[in-house]
Amino acid sequence: MPHTYRRVLAVSAATTVALIGLPASPAAADSDQCTYPGKKYEGRPWSLQRVQLDELWAQSRGKGVRVAVIDTGVDIKNPQLKDAVDVGSGKNFMDKDLKDDNGNKLERGKEDGTTDTVGHGTKVAGIIAARPTTGTGFVGLAPDATIIPLQQNDADGNGTAVTLARAINHAVDEEADVINISQDTADAVKPTELLQQAVDRALAKEIVIVASAGNDGLGGNVKETYPASYNGVLAVASSDRNNERAAFSQSGEFVGVAAPGVDMVSTVPGGGHCADNGTSFSAPYVAGVAALIKSKHKDWTRKQIVAQIQQTAERSIAGHDRLVGWGVVDPVRALTEDDKPIEKPVAHEGIDNAEAPTPAQLHLGETAEERNARLATYVVVGGGVLVAAIAGAAVALRDARRRTRRMSGATSEARG
Template identity: 55%
Template sequence: MPSTERTEVAVPPTKRVLLVGAALVTAAGAVAPAAAVDDAGPRPRAPMHLTGDGACQIPAEQIKGRPWPLQRVLLDELWQDGKKGKGIRVAVIDTGVDDKNPQLTDAVDARAGRDYLTKGKGADPTKDEVGHGTKVAGIIAARPHKGTGFVGIAPASTIIPIRQNDADNSGDSDTMAQAIDHAVAKGADVINISQDTTKPLSRTSVLAKAVRDALAADVVVVASAGNDGLDGKVKNTYPAAFDGVLAVASSDRNNERASFSQPGDFVDVAAPGVDIVSTVPGGGQCTDNGTSFSSPFVAGVAALLKSRHPDWSPAQIATRIEQTAERSINGHDNYVGWGVIDPVRALTTSDTTSPATSPTPDPGVSKAPPPDTAAFSLAETSQERSERYATYTVGITVVVVAVIAGAAAALREARRRRNLRA
């Protein structure tokens, strides 16, 4: 997530939406593929899958160092207005959010939360048996804590914990829709959804309606793209592929798509999703991988933008994040969308006017150069490493052969001289 200055490239309106009064109007070109959307009527509910792939000991030891994604962000510049997301409420619809972790105790508004898995008195949105939701929440709002370099992107924001899924994928698209409605009712400014389903959902599905209602209420909706991308096949995942949702893929340390990240034309941006450190239930931190942990990076940036620009619409906030992302190619890419997010640039880019709700091409910058970081790298790929080792092997072999040949020649010469003396 570099913060160096780049030429800004306008983003064509592929998935953005315009809010006109109480009506929701799709921007030009915002038409979902016919194969994925059927408006003949609601489809059956779809199972929702968590998009993180790891587990760790709970509670965990503290990780002392600053995680690599945060090393790339100048936090003083990111938080230069001093707000750090204060006053912004971010709903985390997930496996619950543990508030016993010291970095989240002051961040979680348990009374505003909701547990859709447990009925009656045992319901508790701060019960997180998986640890997934607690990791997601930490990336957004973890408070600074002695003994660790880890901190959330918006460490003064408030988390609304909504327990809607578990390790058995008990949640589905209907309970997800209920959770979104609840988040809006409790005053969420941003909603993070680190779950997905590949089952096609129509515009008339209950989940699609809940997303539209959230956007109409000026709530930014951020969702993970999914982890089924190893085969490289393009496909839609939901709710990320719905119009107006800020869909997030995973990037690695080289600002390239993580191998597992699901590609598709619905992908808007990418964010770090490999070796991601975050909070776990009970205390401490551990490392995980997945688009589940890329999405909250973007949700945290959205919270900071909402705090600084409370009058901006969800589409304007999405536009700013997309236009300030780091690109290695011109235009949109199915793997990382409009690029890897640059939090500092998103917060510090000077505008005389607010971002458009639906970006238009900007003449003169359509051929922007790739980011400087693409030209300079201290890292090497496994292929480059193998080639380097092969070069060493060949070089050493040549030297050894030369030494042996030289020694043999010297030995023959010595024998020849002895024979002459004899």
């Protein structure tokens, strides 16, 4: 039976937390719906074609890094995820007493978080750490990283800010290095303080938290979403094949970076693949890059890892904007232009607001110094001319006297 998921609101004592996604794309999946299990995608998805994977993996494959996927669970029946998931660290946070409209108890899946009837969490996990296998070009960006499966939501939106906070705290206890959250609070409502406290606890433990910015960008909507808007969380928007913001992607000053989010091929429950759209699938793309950096630079802080991702992103402007943050993530640059860690991103190519050089003064009239210099020149030149004139006059007078004496001598000889 085909499964789809949708963004819905559920009545709850706590703030509802909704999955972030859009309907599947038939262009990429050869189907108008995701089916579980799905057909194997034989080619290399466009989101991976834009990356030189051999060059990337020569730097890091994510080994030793633990990534918590707080979502709808992760189905380990997909062969590409079986060896990627740490079953022992997983947990199911869904309320076991919830019932459907007919009063029937809802099935919540396994306690270890490895049941996923929605498919959302399985797709997210695959983008991060799916293992290579024959017959498909799809693979996770960090194929040696380990996934911690935390089931916290379902297709009916029964997840809340409280259960999300519990899942984050469990991820901290299980020593996660990166946490991926492809969810946000309904209608951008600021949730319970318990969620803020859980986020702050994880950040204090130097865990990188990556969260989807949201899909309410159509019509130019600009609003904060949670947990993406919390300080210290890396909020991820979606980009398309042209490295531009996807039309649905949420905008706002809280957006830290963008990543591919259109026609995103990934793993589905039971095996095979499917394509989907949304910032839900942009966030794990960035979480995968964070895992690669953490594996290569084990002593880097979370701030340095986030700054590295932002600094090396592809940009259309020098600095930050509300559409794609610091730009579209570039995995290879993030792993190769890493000579030393930075604490925060700066305008591209070192452009900053430095002071302009002082222009040379323009004098419209003669200064006193220039006038004195001119007069001194006149005096020197004039003095030289006067000396020359006097010398010339003296010579002329001498010559005239000599001629007079010669003429007088000649006259005396003639008389004698």
